[in-house]
Amino acid sequence: MRLQIQHLTKSYRRGETRFDAVHNISFSLDEGAFVSLVGRSGSGKTTLLNMAIGLLSPDSGEILADGVNLFSMDDQRRSDFRNEKIGYIPQGRSLLGNLTALDNARLPFHLKRRSGDSRQKARALFAALGLAHLENSYPAELSGGELRRVALARALINSPEIVIADEPTSDLDLEAAHGILELFAGLNAEGVGFLVATHDAELSRYGRPVLKMNSGQLTQATEPPGGGDSQEGRPEGTQAFLS
Numbered sequence: 001m002r003l004q005i006q007h008l009t010k011s012y013r014r015g016e017t018r019f020d021a022v023h024n025i026s027f028s029l030d031e032g033a034f035v036s037l038v039g040r041s042g043s044g045k046t047t048l049l050n051m052a053i054g055l056l057s058p059d060s061g062e063i064l065a066d067g068v069n070l071f072s073m074d075d076q077r078r079s080d081f082r083n084e085k086i087g088y089i090p091q092g093r094s095l096l097g098n099l100t101a102l103d104n105a106r107l108p109f110h111l112k113r114r115s116g117d118s119r120q121k122a123r124a125l126f127a128a129l130g131l132a133h134l135e136n137s138y139p140a141e142l143s144g145g146e147l148r149r150v151a152l153a154r155a156l157i158n159s160p161e162i163v164i165a166d167e168p169t170s171d172l173d174l175e176a177a178h179g180i181l182e183l184f185a186g187l188n189a190e191g192v193g194f195l196v197a198t199h200d201a202e203l204s205r206y207g208r209p210v211l212k213m214n215s216g217q218l219t220q221a222t223e224p225p226g227g228g229d230s231q232e233g234r235p236e237g238t239q240a241f242l243s
């Protein structure tokens with residue numbers, strides 16, 4: 001799937017003034033691409049991602065998924081689209097406190113009628129993410145990094161075509177963050193597209209391109225020397241271990 005962001009603008013009110021949290025931003029996430037989004041705190045990354053997945057409506061501009069305007073769909077179709085095609089890892093804590101870690105990860109599978117075994121799938125993801133021992137723990141019993149990884153398993157449970165992740169490695173130590181990067185790289189090698197907002201230098205470097213935001217605007221897009229398919233800077237030995 002190709003996601004096109006076209007001239008998106010979103011303004012918020014602060015006191016007496018309005019300001020553009022996102023101002024006239026356009027770019028495309030081509031099938032199987034890995035785009036990273038960097039920029040200082042408050043530069044508009046989360047606002048942009050929330051529009052890209054159709055959770056927040058823009059003041060102007062369009063988001064096209066394979067040519068179809070997300071905001072021309074009715075609410076039900078838009079949420080079906082998200083549930084089927086997009087794995088979203090929101091910033092901050094987002095798990096339901098009354099479900100176990102495993103059931104949190106399984107939840108999106110059951111929002112639609114599907115065949116297959118969500119428990120088995122969630123367990124495979126938990127194993128890949130080093131969470132196997134925490135299946136039956138509740139969110140209040142997990143560390144920040146563990147919560148992140150459960151949110152990641154939840155984002156991957158429906159085998160999305162695109163993963164949109166908002167600071168997926170915050171709360172993680174270097175080793176765990178590197179593990180997430182390897183996981184993303186493996187999925188990307190299988191054709192899953194990524195749009196990742198991050199302050200993590202290792203993760204952002206992986207992006208082709210790296211988009212930089214400043215005060216709501218895209219100020220810079222860094223392409224690697226020698227074109228978009230350079231493997232330079234990418235981790236070695238990233239295998240596809242999820243299907």
Ligand SMILES: Nc1ncnc2c1ncn2[C@@H]1O[C@H](COP(=O)(O)OP(=O)(O)OP(=O)(O)O)[C@@H](O)[C@H]1O
Pocket residue numbers: 012013014021039040041042043044045046047048091
């Ligand atoms: N609902 C809202 N109402 C008013 N202002 C908002 C709202 N949401 C975000 N903002 C403001 O819009 C700007 C962009 O916020 P956003 O969360 O998109 O930044 P960010 O780049 O994701 O920051 P961080 O790196 O800290 O997550 C900030 O100045 C923020 O205070």
Ligand SMILES: [Mg+2]
Pocket residue numbers: 045046047091166
């Ligand atoms: Mg943010």
